[in-house]
Amino acid sequence: MKRCKGIYVLIIQVRRNIKVDVGALGEMAFAKGLYAYVGSAQVNMEQRVKRHLRSEKRKFWHIDYLLGNSASKIIKVFYKEAAKPEECKTAESLSRESEPVAGFGCSDCNCKSHLFHIKNYELMQETMQVFPKET
Ligand SMILES: [Zn+2]
Numbered sequence: 001m002k003r004c005k006g007i008y009v010l011i012i013q014v015r016r017n018i019k020v021d022v023g024a025l026g027e028m029a030f031a032k033g034l035y036a037y038v039g040s041a042q043v044n045m046e047q048r049v050k051r052h053l054r055s056e057k058r059k060f061w062h063i064d065y066l067l068g069n070s071a072s073k074i075i076k077v078f079y080k081e082a083a084k085p086e087e088c089k090t091a092e093s094l095s096r097e098s099e100p101v102a103g104f105g106c107s108d109c110n111c112k113s114h115l116f117h118i119k120n121y122e123l124m125q126e127t128m129q130v131f132p133k134e135t
Contacts, residue, residue, distance in 0.1 A: 004045055004046075004081050005041065005042045005043065005045060005081065005082075005083070006040065006041065006045045006079055006080055006081040006082050007038065007039065007040040007041075007079065007080060007082050007084070007086050007087045007090060008038075008039055008040070008041070008045060008048070008049055008077055008078065008079035008080075009036050009037065009038050009039075009077070009078040009079070009090065009094075009128065009131065010036070010037045010039070010049075010052060010063070010074050010076075010077055011034060011035070011036055011074065011075050011076035011077070011078070011118075012034070012035040012036070012037060012066065012067070012072055012073065012074055012075070013033075013034055013035075013072065013073055013074075013075045014030050014031070014032055014033060014034075014035060014066075014069075014071055014072045015032060015071045015072070015073075016032050016071050017029070017030070017031050017032050018030050018069050018071045018072070020065050020066055020068075020069050021065065022062050022065040022066065022104070023059065023062065023065055025062060025103055025104065028101070028104075030066065030072070030101075030117075031117065033117060033118065034075075034117075034118040034121060035066075035101070035115055035116060035117055035118060036094055036098060036115070036116045036118055036124060037063050037066075037105060037114060037115045037116075038087055038090050038091045038094065038105070038114045038115075039052075039061075039063070039087065039105070039114065040082075040084050040086070040087040042083075042084055045079060049077055049079065052067060052074060053074055055067075055068075061105065062104050062105045062107075062115070063104075063105055063115070066115075078128050078131040079131060080130070080131045080132060087109075087114075088109050088110075088111050090127075091106070091111045091112075091113065091114050091116075092111065093127045094116045094124065094127060095111075095112060095113070095116060096127075097119065097120060097123045097124060097127065098116035098117060098118045098119055098120075098124060099116060099117040099119060100112045100113035100115070100116055100117075101113050101115040101116065101117060
């Protein structure tokens with residue numbers, strides 16, 4: 001992953017049922033399971049993804065609050081070079097087979113959510129086939 005612009009999908013494992021205080025969204029419950037979070041970085045994606053992987057950081061995005069919980073961790077990162085509109089298109093594709101966490105990560109767009117509780121990992125991977133790279 002070079003200093004490219006693009007969008008990424010973080011696959012997050014939540015090891016037990018947790019409640020997280022998500023800043024302006026208030027307290028939210030997350031059931032144990034796998035989640036997919038769609039984001040974009042139009043300046044330096046590598047730096048952004050590294051930031052998500054760091055545990056100590058100032059909480060700025062909704063996702064920072066979820067990742068700040070000791071029961072959650074990033075297990076996989078998909079990414080591709082793409083312009084920002086792809087971010088919401090990907091969120092829309094994921095919403096077809098996974099359950100949106102209402103209002104999460106989409107303060108600046110019209111999506112229902114940018115975080116999805118994955119119900120069927122195989123189906124989700126099919127959607128992710130348009131992402132040629134993964135780590
Ligand atoms: Zn969106």
